[in-house]
Every structure is written in structure tokens, then in C-alpha cells.
Amino acid sequence: MAQIVIKxxxxxxxxxxxxxxSSFTIEDGExxxxxxxxxxxxxxxxxxxxxxxxxxxxxxxxxxxxxxQRPPSERDIAFVFQMFALYPHMNVRKNISYPxxxxxxxxxxxxxxxxxxxxxxxxxxxxxxxxxxLSGGDRQRVALGRAIVREPKAFMMDEPLGAxxxxxxxxxxxxxxxxxxxMGATTVYVTHDQLEAMQMGDKIVVMNNAVVEQFGTPQEIYxxxxxxxxxxxxxxxxxxxxxxHGKIGAGSSDVAMHENTFAVPQIREPFEGDMxxxxxPEHIELSDDAPFRAEVLATEYLGTxxxxxxxxxxxxxxxxxxxQQAAKAGETVGLTFDPGTITLFDRxxxxxLK
Ligand code: ATP
Numbered sequence: 249m250a251q252i253v254i255k256x257x258x259x260x261x262x263x264x265x266x267x268x269x270s271s272f273t274i275e276d277g278e279x280x281x282x283x284x285x286x287x288x289x290x291x292x293x294x295x296x297x298x299x300x301x302x303x304x305x306x307x308x309x310x311x312x313x314x315x316x317q318r319p320p321s322e323r324d325i326a327f328v329f330q331m332f333a334l335y336p337h338m339n340v341r342k343n344i345s346y347p348x349x350x351x352x353x354x355x356x357x358x359x360x361x362x363x364x365x366x367x368x369x370x371x372x373x374x375x376x377x378x379x380x381x382l383s384g385g386d387r388q389r390v391a392l393g394r395a396i397v398r399e400p401k402a403f404m405m406d407e408p409l410g411a412x413x414x415x416x417x418x419x420x421x422x423x424x425x426x427x428x429x430x431m432g433a434t435t436v437y438v439t440h441d442q443l444e445a446m447q448m449g450d451k452i453v454v455m456n457n458a459v460v461e462q463f464g465t466p467q468e469i470y471x472x473x474x475x476x477x478x479x480x481x482x483x484x485x486x487x488x489x490x491x492x493h494g495k496i497g498a499g500s501s502d503v504a505m506h507e508n509t510f511a512v513p514q515i516r517e518p519f520e521g522d523m524x525x526x527x528x529p530e531h532i533e534l535s536d537d538a539p540f541r542a543e544v545l546a547t548e549y550l551g552t553x554x555x556x557x558x559x560x561x562x563x564x565x566x567x568x569x570x571x572q573q574a575a576k577a578g579e580t581v582g583l584t585f586d587p588g589t590i591t592l593f594d595r596x597x598x599x600x601l602k
Contacts, residue, residue, distance in 0.1 A: 250311055250401035250434040251276045252297060257306035259292050265458050266292040269306065272453050272463040274436060279428050281445040282438045284455035285481070290438045291406055293455070297436060298327045298404045310401065326400040328408050334379045334390055341375040344393040365393045368430065384412055388420055392427070402434040421448055442482050446470065454478050473591060476598040479526050485555060487526050490562035491595065495520035503592065506561040508540045511587035515601050519594060525562065526591035529555065532567035534575060538582025544575050558583070
């Protein structure tokens with residue numbers, strides 16, 4: 249069992265900063281996602297936790313012990329590589345037992361352990377097959393088997409499903425999450441796929457440009473994005489930003505925007521300047537007589553819902569409404585917003601107003 253605390257962790261490669269003072273806590277037993285676009289520093293963070301990279305500064309505490317300078321072999325953390333990282337000349341049993349054999353575990357104990365892991369993963373019947381001819385899913389299961397057989401304190405997974413096609417990927421994601429729920433080991437999982445992070449994670453760290461933008465549960469990150477980057481990165485279609493210039497007083501729970509007043513969650517700090525009115529597509533309603541007008545630009549039918557693209561005084565927005573809702577390109581409609589779901593942003597800093 250393992251709690252991992254990351255404190256002001258930083259990594260420089262020469263002049264280049266790959267990870268800027270990051271801090272977050274991974275609780276014991278969590279399925280924890282490191283999410284962000286390519287190059288933002290996710291893999292470097294994961295490699296520092298596993299000991300494959302030494303931090304420039306900062307601390308990594310594993311169950312309260314500082315481990316950031318220890319070699320990987322002294323951390324008891326398993327790193328799961330992508331599915332193709334198996335020993336091709338060995339069969340399934342040898343691939344899985346390798347970490348135990350190299351530790352000098354007696355043969356009978358190795359055999360029992362491999363049988364137990366094979367049962368958990370449902371691969372008992374392929375133990376004597378060469379890995380070369382296996383399907384993608386079985387190869388992935390063997391790679392997992394090799395990682396879990398040592399019973400490490402925690403697992404680090406770097407886009408383990410990255411090489412799989414979409415349908416199969418979803419199936420393996422479910423299997424991985426179910427395996428985690430059965431074993432309960434702390435797992436840190438790197439992905440650039442926001443949907444995968446939302447579906448699988450107990451907690452998510454969203455990174456961008458070497459910086460932790462936000463850390464929280466999938467729901468907190470979706471409902472209360474801390475920055476415009478997070479609001480834009482999570483959700484599909486992503487959050488709309490209606491641009492306007494205005495001010496809001498301390499304790500206020502409404503805002504004037506483009507000659508209309510809208511109810512919003514209460515803001516504690518006063519603000520004046522360029523703002524964005526952040527609203528998710530599913531929190532916009534079309535109503536004939538609402539005073540905030542918009543022109544329908546396009547409609548996209550999705551079966552039970554449709555996505556309507558509209559032009560407002562603050563830019564283009566997308567609304568997700570019932571497929572039954574009548575809307576035609578060229579029409580003018582009124583828009584209303586679900587007040588509790590709005591996030592106001594300072595457009596200059598990109599941060600949510602609180
Ligand atoms: P990806 O999904 O593309 O792997 P990532 O978020 O995992 O992205 P990292 O692999 O952590 O990103 O890399 C962050 C940045 O650090 C990148 O710009 C990368 O080029 C740089 N970087 C990583 N390792 C090294 C290294 N050994 N030397 C120099 N630069 C590096």
C-alpha cells in the first residue's frame with residue numbers, strides 16, 4: 249500500500265524546464281491520472297516517481313519517506329511499459345516469472361505466484377504459448393502480469409493502451425480499472441486522452457507547459473475548471489467562452505454581459521477587465537423569447553441530442569440540446585444558461601474568478 253506525496257518537484261534538462269515546481273498527493277489505492285497534451289511533462293513526472301529520472305529539486309515521499317534520490321530498485325514501484333515491451337524469445341510463463349526468478353525466488357514459489365497472477369488476469373490457458381503470436385489484448389495482459397507479479401507498492405503506467413485501436417482500447421481500459429479495483433494498488437497512469445482520464449481516474453492532475461494547472465476528482469475538474477486551459481481541454485465539445493468586458497463586485501452573484509444580466513455562482517473577489525463567460529454546451533438552452541440573442545450557424549444531428557453552433561455578441565458557441573428541438577441555420581434564437589454551472593474567467597491570466 250502506498251501514498252505518494254509530490255512536493256515542489258522540478259526537472260530541468262539543461263536550460264529547458266520539463267516540469268515546474270509541481271505539488272500534489274496521490275492517496276493510497278487511488279487510480280491517479282496524469283493528463284495533458286504531448287510534451288507537457290507527464291512522462292517526466294512519472295519517470296521521476298519511478299526513479300528512472302532524478303529531479304532537479306523537490307521531494308517525493310512514499311508513505312512518508314523521501315525517495316527522490318533512490319535508485320528504482322529501492323523504491324518498490326513497478327513501471328508498466330506499452331504492450332510491446334515483452335521479451336519476444338520467451339513464452340508467457342517465462343515473461344511473467346522473469347522478475348521473480350531474477351530476484352532469486354525458489355522455483356515452487358515462482359510457479360505458485362505465476363499461477364495466481366494468471367488467474368487474476370484470465371490467461372491460465374496461454375501460459376506456455378510464445379508471446380510472438382498473441383493478440384494485442386493478451387500481450388497487454390502478459391505485460392501487466394509481469395508488473396503485478398512482484399506485488400510492488402505502486403504501479404506507474406505510461407499510456408499503456410496507446411498502441412491499441414479505439415474499440416479494443418475501451419475494453420482494456422475497463423479491464424484495467426476492474427483489475428485495479430480487485431487489487432487496490434496505488435496506480436499512476438499517464439494519458440493525453442481526456443475521456444480516458446475522466447472514465448478511469450479517481451483523481452486527475454491536468455498539466456500544460458510543465459505546469460500543474462489543476463488537481464482534483466474528474467467531477468471537480470469538469471464542473472469547476474481552475475483555468476481556461478482545463479475548461480477547454482476537458483469535455484467534447486469543450487466549454488464555450490463568451491467574451492465580454494465588464495466588472496463584478498465582491499459577493500456578487502450576477503454579471504452584466506452584452507446588455508443583459510446573468511445569474512452566476514457567487515464571486516468573492518471583485519474584478520474588472522476582459523472576462524470570459526464559461527458555459528458547457530449542455531448547460532445552454534434555446535428559448536424563443538430570451539433577450540440574449542444568437543444566430544444559428546449550423547446544426548449537427550447526433551441521435552438523441554444535436555450540437556447547434558451559434559453566433560453571439562461574444563463569439564461562437566456550441567449548445568447540446570435535444571434532437572427534437574427545432575433550429576434552422578439562419579434563424580435568430582434566445583439563449584439561457586443554467587446559472588449554477590457558469591465559470592467566469594479573467595481572460596488575461598486565464599484563471600477562473602472565485
Ligand atoms: P508525450 O505524451 O509526448 O510523451 P509528455 O507530457 O509525457 O509528452 P515528457 O515526455 O515528460 O512529456 O517531456 C516533456 C518535455 O521534456 C518535452 O519537451 C521533451 O522533449 C523534454 N524531454 C524529455 N526528456 C528529455 C531529455 N532526456 N532531455 C531533454 N529533453 C527532454
